[in-house]
Amino acid sequence: RKEVEQDPGPFNVPEGATVAFNCTYSNSASQSFFWYRQDCRKEPKLLMSVYSSGNEDGRFTAQLNRASQYISLLIRDSKLSDSATYLCVVNDGTGFQKLVFGTGTRLLVSP
Amino acid sequence: DGGITQSPKYLFRKEGQNVTLSCEQNLNHDAMYWYRQDPGQGLRLIYYSQIVNDFQKGDIAEGYSVSREKKESFPLTVTSAQKNPTAFYLCASTDTFTDTQYFGPGTRLTVL
Numbered sequence: 001r002k003e004v005e006q007d008p009g010p011f012n013v014p015e016g017a018t019v020a021f022n023c024t025y026s027n028s029a030s031q032s033f034f035w036y037r038q039d040c041r042k043e044p045k046l047l048m049s050v051y052s053s054g055n056e057d058g059r060f061t062a063q064l065n066r067a068s069q070y071i072s073l074l075i076r077d078s079k080l081s082d083s084a085t086y087l088c089v090v091n092d093g094t095g096f097q098k099l100v101f102g103t104g105t106r107l108l109v110s111p
Numbered sequence: 112d113g114g115i116t117q118s119p120k121y122l123f124r125k126e127g128q129n130v131t132l133s134c135e136q137n138l139n140h141d142a143m144y145w146y147r148q149d150p151g152q153g154l155r156l157i158y159y160s161q162i163v164n165d166f167q168k169g170d171i172a173e174g175y176s177v178s179r180e181k182k183e184s185f186p187l188t189v190t191s192a193q194k195n196p197t198a199f200y201l202c203a204s205t206d207t208f209t210d211t212q213y214f215g216p217g218t219r220l221t222v223l
Binding site for chain 1: 142144151152153154156159161167169199201205207209210211212213214215216217219
């Protein structure tokens with residue numbers, strides 16, 4: 001079983017749509033959770049950290065369910081510029097600040 | 112501007128040659144990391160360093176070596192022992208207060 005599992009997609013949505021990505025992680029010791037965005041042939045960039053209470057940043061909402069070891073990302077009113085691969089990331093719980101990356105979910109937003 | 116720089120952006124190497132990838136950060140972060148990404152795959156950890164003059168192997172360290180003589184610098188050497196070195200190499204550093212990692216722009220290595 002992979003440590004961090006994501007649906008690889010691609011998710012094809014029209015502009016203005018709402019899209020949700022899900023992620024599960026296997027290590028119950030993980031304490032930090034993130035969503036990163038990676039454009040084609042570029043480095044990953046932090047989209048948002050994920051907190052137990054849930055958090056929102058503009059059109060983006062992240063949720064964490066520790067009991068189910070499940071993380072989600074909701075994107076509302078999709079823009080063409082949202083097209084990218086979204087990486088679910090958790091720390092490995094060892095205290096050495098090592099992160100474990102999912103393989104990513106690809107999003108394609110079309111006009 | 113604070114950030115992480117990697118050079119070169121593209122690198123071509125003949126089989127049997129060692130090559131060194133540069134990574135420099137001015138974020139004053141203690142922890143630095145090297146990852147490899149292959150097409151359609153996730154990031155895999157090669158080496159990491161929590162502090163100057165100390166580093167540990169990651170999940171795929173075979174065929175690679177690193178040094179950490181300065182806080183700002185964490186160069187990666189891809190040796191001839193690495194069987195499949197063609198990949199996208201990413202350097203990162205961590206803000207220890209937020210556990211957030213920041214990445215450099217990467218180096219694409221191609222072995223001819």
